[in-house]
Amino acid sequence: MPPPDPSLVRLLSDWLPRQRWFGGKDVPIDELSIGTATELRTGDPALHHLVLDVRQNGAVDHYQLLLGIRRALPERLRPVEIGRAEVEPGLTGHVYDAVHDPDLTAILLDFMADETAVGPLQFRRAPGTGIRTGLEGLPASAEQSNTSLIFDDAYICKLFRRLSPGVNPDLEVNLALSRQGCEHIPAVHGWIELVPGTGDSGEPVTLAMLSEFLRTGTDGWQLALTSVRDWFAQPTPPGPAAEITAGDAGAAGGDFAAEAERLGAATAQVHRDLAAAFGVTQTPPEVLRDIVYGMNEQLDQVTAAVPELRPHAHAIREVFDRVAADAASLPFQRIHGDYHLGQAMRTDAGWFLLDFEGEPARDPAARRALGHPLRDVAGMLRSFEYAARFLLARDGGLPADTAGTLERRAQTWAERNRTAFCEGYAAAGGPDPAAHAALVRAFELDKAVYEVRYEARNRPAWLPVPLRSLARPAG
Ligand SMILES: Nc1ncnc2c1ncn2[C@@H]1O[C@H](COP(=O)(O)OP(=O)(O)O)[C@@H](O)[C@H]1O
Numbered sequence: 001m002p003p004p005d006p007s008l009v010r011l012l013s014d015w016l017p018r019q020r021w022f023g024g025k026d027v028p029i030d031e032l033s034i035g036t037a038t039e040l041r042t043g044d045p046a047l048h049h050l051v052l053d054v055r056q057n058g059a060v061d062h063y064q065l066l067l068g069i070r071r072a073l074p075e076r077l078r079p080v081e082i083g084r085a086e087v088e089p090g091l092t093g094h095v096y097d098a099v100h101d102p103d104l105t106a107i108l109l110d111f112m113a114d115e116t117a118v119g120p121l122q123f124r125r126a127p128g129t130g131i132r133t134g135l136e137g138l139p140a141s142a143e144q145s146n147t148s149l150i151f152d153d154a155y156i157c158k159l160f161r162r163l164s165p166g167v168n169p170d171l172e173v174n175l176a177l178s179r180q181g182c183e184h185i186p187a188v189h190g191w192i193e194l195v196p197g198t199g200d201s202g203e204p205v206t207l208a209m210l211s212e213f214l215r216t217g218t219d220g221w222q223l224a225l226t227s228v229r230d231w232f233a234q235p236t237p238p239g240p241a242a243e244i245t246a247g248d249a250g251a252a253g254g255d256f257a258a259e260a261e262r263l264g265a266a267t268a269q270v271h272r273d274l275a276a277a278f279g280v281t282q283t284p285p286e287v288l289r290d291i292v293y294g295m296n297e298q299l300d301q302v303t304a305a306v307p308e309l310r311p312h313a314h315a316i317r318e319v320f321d322r323v324a325a326d327a328a329s330l331p332f333q334r335i336h337g338d339y340h341l342g343q344a345m346r347t348d349a350g351w352f353l354l355d356f357e358g359e360p361a362r363d364p365a366a367r368r369a370l371g372h373p374l375r376d377v378a379g380m381l382r383s384f385e386y387a388a389r390f391l392l393a394r395d396g397g398l399p400a401d402t403a404g405t406l407e408r409r410a411q412t413w414a415e416r417n418r419t420a421f422c423e424g425y426a427a428a429g430g431p432d433p434a435a436h437a438a439l440v441r442a443f444e445l446d447k448a449v450y451e452v453r454y455e456a457r458n459r460p461a462w463l464p465v466p467l468r469s470l471a472r473p474a475g
């Protein structure tokens with residue numbers, strides 16, 4: 001690619017903060033430059049891969065972009081135009097976000113199938129797999145922190161937008177689990193990496209991962225919400241109790257407990273495979289004390305930022321401190337790290353787990369850090385609370401005449417599914433959550449504090465969901 005036209009850099013500086021996946025929206029961009037530019041296709045349309053170096057608050061983040069260039073832009077690509085720039089001396093063209101152009105995204109599959117290398121970009125095919133080519137790839141409609149291209153319901157290619165050094169944990173974990181023969185992850189077919197130049201230290205940086213598309217899959221959050229809606233819509237039975245109970249739930253339409261139990265079992269099997277792939281370390285008690293120290297630190301930060309948390313802070317700290325006082329040696333291993341119902345898909349072949357990147361806001365070392373598997377269990381338990389309560393908390397709550405009944409129903413639904421998940425997890429060989437109740441409770445509260453900050457920043461209308469759970473810190 002010729003030296004970047006300054007007008008292109010200006011266009012990108014204006015366009016980038018408007019992208020859903022751009023992580024630094026709340027801070028002004030001090031400087032944007034093009035770190036690497038690789039021409040993947042010449043001609044019209046042309047395809048360039050760019051890594052943008054974005055300086056904000058003294059730190060530089062790297063984002064990747066597929067840039068399409070056309071002399072004339074078809075109507076269908078107008079909405080994704082970035083602008084007009086001089087792409088070659090004397091030649092001005094339309095530049096646009098090429099993930100929306102199937103003529104160009106098809107090239108990614110071709111190159112992975114052939115294991116092509118172009119400049120610093122290396123396209124890889126996973127050992128022992130084939131890749132079908134000639135498929136149309138368009139972005140999934142889901143709002144996500146990355147961009148996923150779906151190729152004719154055969155593959156899904158996740159482009160990691162913000163790049164971190166080395167192999168991305170999602171690829172690292174999926175490849176390792178595949179080698180263990182894990183049945184609960186989609187097959188990996190290929191990936192794209194950026195090989196650092198001679199003189200640059202470090203491993204190749206993962207740019208994208210190509211996986212089997214789970215065409216019969218529905219995400220766990222949607223399934224759970226459907227069940228909650230059915231549960232809320234049950235008629236009140238006659239009789240002295242005048243309320244449905246957990247005992248009636250098996251007969252209720254859309255009961256989720258059997259699915260929750262199977263999800264628990266799948267989670268334990270994935271934990272077992274993660275332990276086999278990456279090993280288990282018996283940590284001394286100080287490690288748990290350090291973790292509790294981190295929980296208290298997060299609690300201080302979130303309490304300072306979100307005043308609604310203040311009335312609950314003392315009781316939460318007591319739960320954390322009890323765990324620190326009883327700290328014991330524990331087995332730590334690689335875990336999912338950001339586990340909730342939206343990270344699991346139910347298919348005809350059972351539950352599949354997705355997105356092993358860890359919490360996106362954390363640094364790469366923290367995302368790879370070993371943890372206790374019950375932290376993932378606690379994440380999913382929080383998710384059952386969320387599914388049960390989110391319909392109640394929406395739109396400022398419910399009319400007083402139905403609020404009490406639905407509150408009780410929400411609680412029954414959450415209890416039933418949390419218990420089923422834990423039973424499925426323990427029966428499939430995971431550490432029994434019931435035998436580690438204090439630790440699970442502390443992990444849950446820590447996650448709920450994190451959620452308070454997440455909701456205050458991103459979805460203030462949802463803030464009552466985690467706050468309600470924190471009103472009962474002992475569980
Ligand atoms: N292999 C797959 N098959 C079908 N859909 C998938 C697959 N992987 C991801 N998805 C869909 O894409 C969504 C986002 O995927 P995820 O890996 O969590 O991306 P992100 O890290 O950007 O949040 C998932 O919630 C799911 O709906």
Ligand SMILES: O=P(O)(O)O[C@H]1O[C@H](CO)[C@@H](O[C@H]2O[C@H](CO)[C@@H](O)[C@H](O)[C@H]2O)[C@H](O)[C@H]1O
Pocket residue numbers: 145221338340341342359360379382383384386387451454
């Ligand atoms: O974007 P990620 O999936 O990595 O995770 C972030 O966003 C999640 C919401 O999309 C958020 O999860 C919280 O809301 C879920 C319902 O939307 C609920 O099932 C989870 O239990 C709850 O934590 C997650 O915390 C955040 O990191």
